[in-house]
Amino acid sequence: MSETLSPRVVIVGAGPAGIRAAATLVEAGLHPVVIDEGHRAGGQIYRRPPVGFTRTAKQLYGSEAAKAGALHALFDRLAKGGRLTHCAASSVVAVHEGRLHVLGESGVQVTSYDRLILATGASDRVAPVPGWQNAGVYSLGAAQIALKAQGVALGRRIVLMGSGPLLTLVGAQLVKAGADVAAVLDTSSWTQQMRGVWQLAARPIVALRGLALRARLGGRYHAGVTFERIEADGQGVTAMRWREAGGRDRLTPCDMIGMGWHLRAETHLADLVGCAFTFDEEWRQWLPKTDEMGRAGNGVYLAGDGVRFLGADGAEIAGRLAAAACLADLGLLAPSHCADLRKLARLERFAGGLARAFPWPAAMVQALPDEAVVCRCENVSAGEIRQSVDFGGSEANRVKSLSRVGMGRCQGRYCQLAAVELVAAQAGCAPGAVGRFRGQAPVRPAPIGAFLWHG
Numbered sequence: 001m002s003e004t005l006s007p008r009v010v011i012v013g014a015g016p017a018g019i020r021a022a023a024t025l026v027e028a029g030l031h032p033v034v035i036d037e038g039h040r041a042g043g044q045i046y047r048r049p050p051v052g053f054t055r056t057a058k059q060l061y062g063s064e065a066a067k068a069g070a071l072h073a074l075f076d077r078l079a080k081g082g083r084l085t086h087c088a089a090s091s092v093v094a095v096h097e098g099r100l101h102v103l104g105e106s107g108v109q110v111t112s113y114d115r116l117i118l119a120t121g122a123s124d125r126v127a128p129v130p131g132w133q134n135a136g137v138y139s140l141g142a143a144q145i146a147l148k149a150q151g152v153a154l155g156r157r158i159v160l161m162g163s164g165p166l167l168t169l170v171g172a173q174l175v176k177a178g179a180d181v182a183a184v185l186d187t188s189s190w191t192q193q194m195r196g197v198w199q200l201a202a203r204p205i206v207a208l209r210g211l212a213l214r215a216r217l218g219g220r221y222h223a224g225v226t227f228e229r230i231e232a233d234g235q236g237v238t239a240m241r242w243r244e245a246g247g248r249d250r251l252t253p254c255d256m257i258g259m260g261w262h263l264r265a266e267t268h269l270a271d272l273v274g275c276a277f278t279f280d281e282e283w284r285q286w287l288p289k290t291d292e293m294g295r296a297g298n299g300v301y302l303a304g305d306g307v308r309f310l311g312a313d314g315a316e317i318a319g320r321l322a323a324a325a326c327l328a329d330l331g332l333l334a335p336s337h338c339a340d341l342r343k344l345a346r347l348e349r350f351a352g353g354l355a356r357a358f359p360w361p362a363a364m365v366q367a368l369p370d371e372a373v374v375c376r377c378e379n380v381s382a383g384e385i386r387q388s389v390d391f392g393g394s395e396a397n398r399v400k401s402l403s404r405v406g407m408g409r410c411q412g413r414y415c416q417l418a419a420v421e422l423v424a425a426q427a428g429c430a431p432g433a434v435g436r437f438r439g440q441a442p443v444r445p446a447p448i449g450a451f452l453w454h455g
Helices: 016-027 057-080 140-150 165-176 190-194 204-220 268-272 311-329 338-357 362-366 382-392 396-403 416-427 448-453
Strands: 009-012 033-035 085-087 091-096 099-104 107-112 115-118 122-124 137-139 158-163 181-186 221-223 226-233 236-243 249-253 256-261 263-265 277-280 285-288 295-297 300-302 373-375
Touching (some): 009 016, 016 057, 016 311, 057 311, 115 311, 122 140, 140 158, 140 165, 140 256, 158 165, 158 236, 165 204, 165 256, 181 204, 181 249, 204 221, 295 311, 300 311, 311 338, 373 382, 373 416, 382 416
Parallel strands (some): 009 115, 033 085, 158 256, 181 221
Antiparallel strands (some): 122 263, 226 236, 277 285, 295 300
């Protein structure tokens, strides 16, 4: 098929899902355009360090080194061979009528598409803790990026807090790299973690790897903890005040805190292209609706953690499925997908076990004191959110307009889930009834001049 006559398929994201989707389309004779914020393909999970970085793939990716290397090599081969177009260091900041507004080093360019595959991944799901607005508090993902991309720890004495596999992984990676990790604090109790065991058995090797990583943490790891507050002075974080599962109060000196409760789907672009959403009770967040292949309607396909949290292996499978659906809808020969669907079902059982074993701390968020900051961008407190509910009702965007929660640079990425919990508790309804913040462009901070220059 001639490239000039081929339908224009654009993929946003060059992580495992985006790479596999691109490879599937190339095998079918298409020439996809891949837009990614990174300078080199790999995504967050297989993020590549700068050229000349001396740490080996084994040191960077551990047991996933072979998979990471294979994906990197595949994408590089296709890009160097001219079989796809790679728009690196570029962010899609807006979508309108089949056109993407892409912010790159030369400003904003407009790219049209016939079919769109969104493989936008996910970011850290964080929960506010009194004092988290101080300097020295990062997400777990930020700590991992610094370690992978630059080989540095973000603090001299580190406390990690939250729940989920990433908490254990980042802790083990930092310990292995020689960082001083004072404590790894998990809000999920041992009893809660055991509730997910049967579903986690769907991937026994992965579960055992997680236990091995946990063992590396030794006495640093504490389950079922309660957070009191993050202590800080004019220079930033000084200590973490917390309580053990048995009730003993603890104060751990530190100058850096990393936090995260699994993942939050990156859905802003899916919202702008008109995807439908549903509140997922298991993950306690709004997720886009698709069929089993990733079809979201109107020529849009979703794959990876931006729609369901199945890890790197699941993202690869979902990328292939989304590309296969795209090919079938274009009337082109698509690869068989039956085996991939069976694999995906097993991964979904495992993911369900993770959600059950390491839940979002809804009760902790709902009990935040009024003075606690919820929205760090706009410095909006829990009390101000509660007052907005009393004054204007429990609809998410009404609360947003009254309190300014979610109006900052992150556009609610870090505060929306907590704000919804607070609104629901104040109004006496379920989080799903509160709704979600409407997506709007630009989905990433962008200079006004870039838009003015391109009219």
